C-alpha cells in the first residue's frame with residue numbers, strides 16, 4: 001500500500017501552471033528518485049507532500065491523510081525533510097541545535113544525541129555549527145530530518161557539496177532507512193552514482209511527469225543501445241554470421257557489438273557462441289543517459305544544458 005499518493009495534482013502560482021496532472025505513489029521501504037531540470041516542479045511537489053502548499057486540483061495523501069488538512073501537526077511528526085542548502089543557528093553547537101529541534105518536534109533530546117552519534121557527529125557535537133564543514137552540516141541536516149523516526153523522508157538535493165566518501169556514507173544511511181521501511185523521495189541533479197540507491201525514478205519536465213517506473217523498465221522502453229565489448233584473440237573469426245549486423249568494431253584483440261535494451265538477450269547468445277573470450281564488459285545505459293533520453297529524446301548532448 002502506498003504511503004504517499006498524488007492523484008492528478010495541479011498547482012498554479014498566480015496564472016502560471018507549475019504542476020500539470022501529476023500522479024505518483026511511493027510505498028514503504030521504497031526510494032523514489034524525483035528528477036528534473038531546474039524549475040521542473042520537484043520542490044513544489046515536495047512542498048505539497050509536506051502540506052506546506054495546497055494543490056489547486058487533484059489530491060495529495062500521505063498515510064491516507066491530507067498533509068495540509070486539519071490534523072497536519074500530528075501527521076508532520078511522521079515526516080522528515082532535508083531541504084537544499086540547509087542552514088542552522090550558527091552560534092549554537094550541534095548538540096544545542098538538535099536538542100532545540102527535537103523539542104520542537106516533540107521528541108526526547110536523547111534521540112537527537114543518538115542520531116548525532118549514529119551520523120558520526122558525536123565528537124563535534126559541542127562545537128558551534130559555524131565551525132562545521134559542508135558535509136558535517138548535511139549530516140546535522142539529516143539528523144534533524146530523522147528526528148521522531150519518520151515514516152516518510154523527503155530529501156531535496158541532499159548531497160550537493162559532499163565529497164564522494166561523504167556522499168557514499170550518506171547513501172548508506174538512506175539504504176538503512178529504506179530497509180527499516182521508510183518511504184523516501186530523493187530530488188537530485190547529481191545522477192552519477194545514485195542509481196543503486198533508487199528503486200524507481202520519476203522524471204519531471206515543465207511541471208509534467210515525463211516518465212515514472214523501475215529503472216530496468218525505463219531502460220527497456222528507451223531502446224537505448226547496450227554495448228558488449230569482448231576481448232580475446234581474433235574473436236571475429238569465430239563469430240557466427242547471424243551476429244555480424246550487431247558488430248560496431250572488430251579488431252584482432254577486440255569485438256564490440258551493440259543492440260537495444262529490449263533485444264539485449266541476443267548478446268548473451270553471442271557470449272555463449274564464442275569459446276575464447278578472455279574478458280567481457282556489458283554496458284547498459286546509465287541513469288544520466290536515461291535521464292538525457294527521457295528529457296531531450298534523441299537530441300544531441302548539447303541540448304542537455306537547455307533548461308526550459
Ligand SMILES: Nc1ncnc2c1ncn2[C@@H]1O[C@H](COP(=O)(O)OP(=O)(O)OP(=O)(O)O)[C@@H](O)[C@H]1O
Pocket residue numbers: 013018036037038039040041042043044045
Ligand atoms: N512561491 C512561488 N511563487 C511563484 N512561482 C514559484 C514559486 N515557487 C516556485 N515557483 C515556480 O514554480 C516552478 C517550479 O519550481 P520548483 O522550485 O518546484 O522547481 P524545481 O524542480 O525544484 O527546481 P530546482 O531544481 O531549480 O530546485 C518554477 O518555474 C518556479 O519559478
